[in-house]
Amino acid sequence: MSGQEHGYTTHELSPEQVEQVRAIALALPPLTEEQQDALGEVVAQAYMHRVQAEARAARGEPCEWFALCDRPAEGTMPHPTLGLVPICERCRAKVEAAR
Numbered sequence: 001m002s003g004q005e006h007g008y009t010t011h012e013l014s015p016e017q018v019e020q021v022r023a024i025a026l027a028l029p030p031l032t033e034e035q036q037d038a039l040g041e042v043v044a045q046a047y048m049h050r051v052q053a054e055a056r057a058a059r060g061e062p063c064e065w066f067a068l069c070d071r072p073a074e075g076t077m078p079h080p081t082l083g084l085v086p087i088c089e090r091c092r093a094k095v096e097a098a099r
């Protein structure tokens, strides 16, 4: 499988945003060696997916909850099929109202 290039790096963030993303990443529970061995690349990809979603949200990139929504994200939310995605205030309100 060829590597997907997302083009998202912490270099594009302001110092405050880098700290914010780092704090989120550090808040993720560390994996034991056994878990890393057992889960390997899948977990590494999930971890990066999450960190990158937080980074996009921190930059206020477009909401990814609904394909047609292009409002700026104000945070992240776990999507049932997409995993953690940046979400705008309006979509979050809709999702929370539906639950």
Ligand SMILES: [Zn+2]
Residues within 6 Å of the ligand: 063, 064, 065, 066, 069, 070, 071, 087, 088, 089, 090, 091, 092
């Ligand atoms: Zn939205």
